[in-house]
Amino acid sequence: MDGLEDIKRDILRDVLKCSYCAMCEWVCPTIDVESNNRIYGPRGRINLIITYLREGIYSETLIESIYTCLLCMACTYQCPAGIDIAEDIRRFRMILDGV
Amino acid sequence: MNRHIEELIKLLGEDKVSTDPITIKLYSKNAVYYEGSALAAVFPESTVDVSKLARYAYENDLKIYPQGSASEIVGSSTPREDGIVVNFMRMRKIKEINYVDSYVVAEPGVRLIELNNVLRRDGYMFPIDPASIKSATVGGAINSGSGGMMGAKYGTMKDWVLGLEVVLPDEDGTVLRLGGKTTKNREGYDLIRLIVGSEGTLALVTESTLRITLAPERVVTVAGFFGDLEDLMACVVEIKKSKLDVLIMEFVDDATAKMTVETLGSKVVGEGHLLITSVSTVDEAAERVRDALVHIYDEAGANKIYSALTMEEAEDMGIFDIRRNLYPASIKMASMGLRDDEEKPYIFVEDISVPPTKLVEAVRRLRNISDKYGFPMVLGGHVGDGNLHPVVWIRESERDKMEQFNKFVLDIMEMAIELGGVISSEHGIGTVKKDGLIMSFRSKNSLKALRLMHEIKKIFDPKNILNPDKMLPSV
Amino acid sequence: MSMRHVKNKNQIIRIIRDNIVRRGTPIYLSRWARLGWIEGLNVDGEGEYLFFTGLMYQMTPYIESMVSRLSRLNKSILLDIGSKLNRLIDISRLFSKVDGDRVRHAHQIIRSIYLLLVNSGVDIYYNPGLDVYAGTLLHDFGLEDDLSIYAYKVYRRLEEVGVDKVVTIDPHTTYMLKEVYPKYIDDYSLEVYPYIDLIKATNSNSHVDNKTDSIYVIHDPCYYARALKKSVIYRDILKGYGIKYVEPRFARLETYCCGGPIESLSPEFSANIASRRLEMLRETGADKVIVLCPICLANLRRAAGHQDYILDFSEILASYTGDKS
Numbered sequence: 001m002d003g004l005e006d007i008k009r010d011i012l013r014d015v016l017k018c019s020y021c022a023m024c025e026w027v028c029p030t031i032d033v034e035s036n037n038r039i040y041g042p043r044g045r046i047n048l049i050i051t052y053l054r055e056g057i058y059s060e061t062l063i064e065s066i067y068t069c070l071l072c073m074a075c076t077y078q079c080p081a082g083i084d085i086a087e088d089i090r091r092f093r094m095i096l097d098g099v
Numbered sequence: 100m101n102r103h104i105e106e107l108i109k110l111l112g113e114d115k116v117s118t119d120p121i122t123i124k125l126y127s128k129n130a131v132y133y134e135g136s137a138l139a140a141v142f143p144e145s146t147v148d149v150s151k152l153a154r155y156a157y158e159n160d161l162k163i164y165p166q167g168s169a170s171e172i173v174g175s176s177t178p179r180e181d182g183i184v185v186n187f188m189r190m191r192k193i194k195e196i197n198y199v200d201s202y203v204v205a206e207p208g209v210r211l212i213e214l215n216n217v218l219r220r221d222g223y224m225f226p227i228d229p230a231s232i233k234s235a236t237v238g239g240a241i242n243s244g245s246g247g248m249m250g251a252k253y254g255t256m257k258d259w260v261l262g263l264e265v266v267l268p269d270e271d272g273t274v275l276r277l278g279g280k281t282t283k284n285r286e287g288y289d290l291i292r293l294i295v296g297s298e299g300t301l302a303l304v305t306e307s308t309l310r311i312t313l314a315p316e317r318v319v320t321v322a323g324f325f326g327d328l329e330d331l332m333a334c335v336v337e338i339k340k341s342k343l344d345v346l347i348m349e350f351v352d353d354a355t356a357k358m359t360v361e362t363l364g365s366k367v368v369g370e371g372h373l374l375i376t377s378v379s380t381v382d383e384a385a386e387r388v389r390d391a392l393v394h395i396y397d398e399a400g401a402n403k404i405y406s407a408l409t410m411e412e413a414e415d416m417g418i419f420d421i422r423r424n425l426y427p428a429s430i431k432m433a434s435m436g437l438r439d440d441e442e443k444p445y446i447f448v449e450d451i452s453v454p455p456t457k458l459v460e461a462v463r464r465l466r467n468i469s470d471k472y473g474f475p476m477v478l479g480g481h482v483g484d485g486n487l488h489p490v491v492w493i494r495e496s497e498r499d500k501m502e503q504f505n506k507f508v509l510d511i512m513e514m515a516i517e518l519g520g521v522i523s524s525e526h527g528i529g530t531v532k533k534d535g536l537i538m539s540f541r542s543k544n545s546l547k548a549l550r551l552m553h554e555i556k557k558i559f560d561p562k563n564i565l566n567p568d569k570m571l572p573s574v
Numbered sequence: 575m576s577m578r579h580v581k582n583k584n585q586i587i588r589i590i591r592d593n594i595v596r597r598g599t600p601i602y603l604s605r606w607a608r609l610g611w612i613e614g615l616n617v618d619g620e621g622e623y624l625f626f627t628g629l630m631y632q633m634t635p636y637i638e639s640m641v642s643r644l645s646r647l648n649k650s651i652l653l654d655i656g657s658k659l660n661r662l663i664d665i666s667r668l669f670s671k672v673d674g675d676r677v678r679h680a681h682q683i684i685r686s687i688y689l690l691l692v693n694s695g696v697d698i699y700y701n702p703g704l705d706v707y708a709g710t711l712l713h714d715f716g717l718e719d720d721l722s723i724y725a726y727k728v729y730r731r732l733e734e735v736g737v738d739k740v741v742t743i744d745p746h747t748t749y750m751l752k753e754v755y756p757k758y759i760d761d762y763s764l765e766v767y768p769y770i771d772l773i774k775a776t777n778s779n780s781h782v783d784n785k786t787d788s789i790y791v792i793h794d795p796c797y798y799a800r801a802l803k804k805s806v807i808y809r810d811i812l813k814g815y816g817i818k819y820v821e822p823r824f825a826r827l828e829t830y831c832c833g834g835p836i837e838s839l840s841p842e843f844s845a846n847i848a849s850r851r852l853e854m855l856r857e858t859g860a861d862k863v864i865v866l867c868p869i870c871l872a873n874l875r876r877a878a879g880h881q882d883y884i885l886d887f888s889e890i891l892a893s894y895t896g897d898k899s
């Protein structure tokens with residue numbers, strides 16, 4: 001299995017394709033129930049992952065965002081950039097697990 | 100805590116105001132890598148909330164940056180640290196649907212896809228279908244003056260707004276109701292058309308009454324590849340002369356079609372430029388329409404022709420895939436070109452229009468410009484209305500190329516103006532195309548129009564607190 | 575912004591992890607709950623496909639009661655002690671009072687699936703020692719190290735006794751065995767078939783006149799509809815049986831999750847999502863909801879507040895074939 005650093009690089013490479021188009025949000029149950037608050041949507045999650053991996057920004061908001069994801073993959077099938085959104089979020093939990 | 104924040108919380112309640120820096124960050128970006136910042140992100144839930152906000156902002160010289168999904172790509176929705184983002188996505192009710200009178204009343208935070216999913220169940224639709232239909236909100240689409248694939252038949256947002264409720268950034272937070280529920284309306288100056296496409300600089304839209312229409316009973320689609328662009332245009336001319344009810348007419352150039360097929364695959368393949376035409380018709384006439392279209396494609400010299408008798412069939416065949424994949428393909432191409440895997444690709448979608456008869460010339464010149472600057476380019480667009488979307492990308496590490504890139508965009512805009520077209524068709528001006536606006540009006544010897552626009556802005560927004568410095572260049 | 579939904583994450587993950595790794599299931603499961611479905615059935619010990627329940631249906635009544643208790647136990651200091659104590663004694667056992675009717679319902683579903691397979695001529699057998707939890711939560715929580723060891727153990731046990739084909743009964747177990755395990759295990763060769771792939775698409779017992787005029791609405795499970803691309807298969811089966819159904823907003827590839835996957839960390843949020851989904855299902859006007867996943871069954875049932883509005887796909891088919899036990 002890959003080491004954590006490899007996994008981080010892998011995730012980062014994938015999430016950096018996000019151009020913030022928001023086409024993922026309309027199918028996401030958590031952002032829907034949370035009145036469209038972006039931290040509960042795929043675009044928000046992906047971008048919080050980016051800020052953590054690139055700038056080291058860690059906060060309770062990040063945890064709230066990442067651990068409310070259902071991993072239901074609805075977003076994954078919407079992303080025009082082909083980002084494996086749910087899987088990136090799941091694997092990112094590995095990284096948070098150690099923090 | 101900033102004194103404004105305390106006041107806003109008192110005014111609206113704690114759960115409608117976020118000062119969490121991470122949350123604010125997520126509300127300060129748009130779909131083209133602009134990143135601003137803000138004092139707070141505010142989430143009104145009603146017209147009353149918005150009115151209170153506007154009055155407070157006016158009294159305290161606080162800037163307001165309105166926003167929907169932030170899927171715009173010109174910098175019109177991003178805030179600055181001197182103000183607050185006002186995000187409308189908690190106002191997301193479809194308040195009324197009236198099929199007899201053909202309208203819906205929707206709050207600004209409703210996404211266009213949500214609206215259509217409801218209407219389609221009853222055989223109706225809202226026909227403005229931007230490629231971003233899954234993200235675009237009613238408020239954002241109104242303020243961007245959005246258009247889509249069916250623009251050839253249905254025009255753009257400006258043709259579909261019957262009524263608006265808006266809040267003005269004045270001492271009362273005035274709520275105005277403009278227009279109404281009827282298609283015909285001649286009550287003085289058309290303030291609705293002024294607000295449509297105003298990029299959040301004139302008023303805050305809190306409700307809209309939109310026209311709706313029947314979804315076509317049957318949509319027949321034909322796609323074909325042309326070795327020669329002139330042949331493709333000849334085909335377009337013939338179709339236009341044929342009196343068919345054209346719904347969609349889309350184009351992808353040869354290099355792009357090839358690239359898209361290679362990067363993302365496609366069931367529809369062929370050599371050359373791709374032309375896709377969808378025609379609205381009735382069940383009984385479907386085959387006749389299909390045959391007529393195929394005949395025109397054939398006569399015009401298409402080397403490979405695909406046809407579908409229904410939209411479902413077209414989707415199954417993947418007829419639209421190459422056109423739809425323009426944007427995904429660009430992202431893919433851009434990512435593949437990265438030297439360092441951890442670099443970010445930046446994608447830019449241009450948005451000029453030329454009269455359709457000038458398309459061949461425009462494509463030729465676009466390619467020259469792309470060669471001149473060495474930016475790889477993906478090219479497609481709406482042939483029906485002459486709207487072209489050249490897409491280019493640069494790498495994060497090549498920020499120094501930005502200057503080149505800006506020149507490249509200026510060249511493209513200049514070309515559009517020369518051919519009698521416009522520098523922005525549906526994406527807007529934002530902060531990135533202000534120069535183009537000057538260029539365009541200057542070419543028509545009409546710079547005074549920009550001064551008029553500034554005066555209009557001043558009447559609506561006397562203190563310049565609403566989305567300041569967006570859209571209007573200083574003259 | 576503070577944590578509104580995710581509460582006691584570390585403690586809860588620790589409890590669940592320890593339980594899976596030490597005891598084989600995320601929460602305590604009685605022997606009766608686990609195996610009671612066999613009662614009265616003539617179950618074979620040998621055959622072509624191993625019947626693999628993955629214990630998910632059996633666990634749902636426990637999850638339901640545990641989640642509501644845990645979420646009330648909000649004092650994180652208590653959970654802290656509890657999560658450490660859990661290494662020694664299974665604290666989930668302390669909360670293991672379950673609704674017997676729910677357990678019997680789970681049994682009935684498993685029996686229905688078993689009989690549908692038998693009546694479709696599928697040669698299945700069962701071995702309780704091989705039927706274990708697939709480790710979905712280790713995967714969901716990103717506990718890769720634990721998962722890779724766990725998956726290996728599960729697989730080895732099957733491999734050692736020569737199992738080469740299993741038939742699964744829920745989407746999560748199917749996904750784990752079919753898509754996830756191969757990533758962790760070299761030379762993985764287990765063939766995994768969800769039961770919906772193997773049962774006949776027509777009612778083999780059409781003389782049983784159990785037909786109702788009920789109209790159902792399908793709630794697609796995320797993993798069948800998306801990752802495993804099965805949404806056509808069960809619709810075809812319904813058509814084959816002549817069962818009338820309608821589609822809700824958000825169906826097939828765009829199906830709307832029931833909220834279940836986050837029920838342990840954010841029980842209230844999970845419940846809100848279930849209510850929202852239920853609203854969409856109700857607005858179709860259908861008489862009943864069809865689910866195909868134990869998590870959806872439990873979560874939507876909890877939101878609906880009563881038992882008979884949410885039905886498992888297999889129960890409905892069984893009521894048509896007369897295999898209802």
Ligand SMILES: Cc1cc2nc3c(=O)[nH]c(=O)nc-3n(C[C@H](O)[C@H](O)[C@H](O)COP(=O)(O)OP(=O)(O)OC[C@H]3O[C@@H](n4cnc5c(N)ncnc54)[C@H](O)[C@@H]3O)c2cc1C
Nearest residue numbers: 167168169170171175229230236238239242245246299304
């Ligand atoms: C991949 C991609 C494809 C696209 N394709 C198209 C296309 O085919 N056609 C097209 O026209 N556009 C397209 N766009 C651009 C964009 O999606 C549209 O302009 C869309 O309508 C913007 O909606 P939004 O909700 O994201 O608005 P935002 O981006 O949030 O805002 C857009 C403008 O509206 C203002 N605004 C938003 N809500 C309000 C309100 N309630 N009151 C006052 N002002 C408000 C904002 O200040 C801003 O100026 C595309 C974008 C992307 C990323």
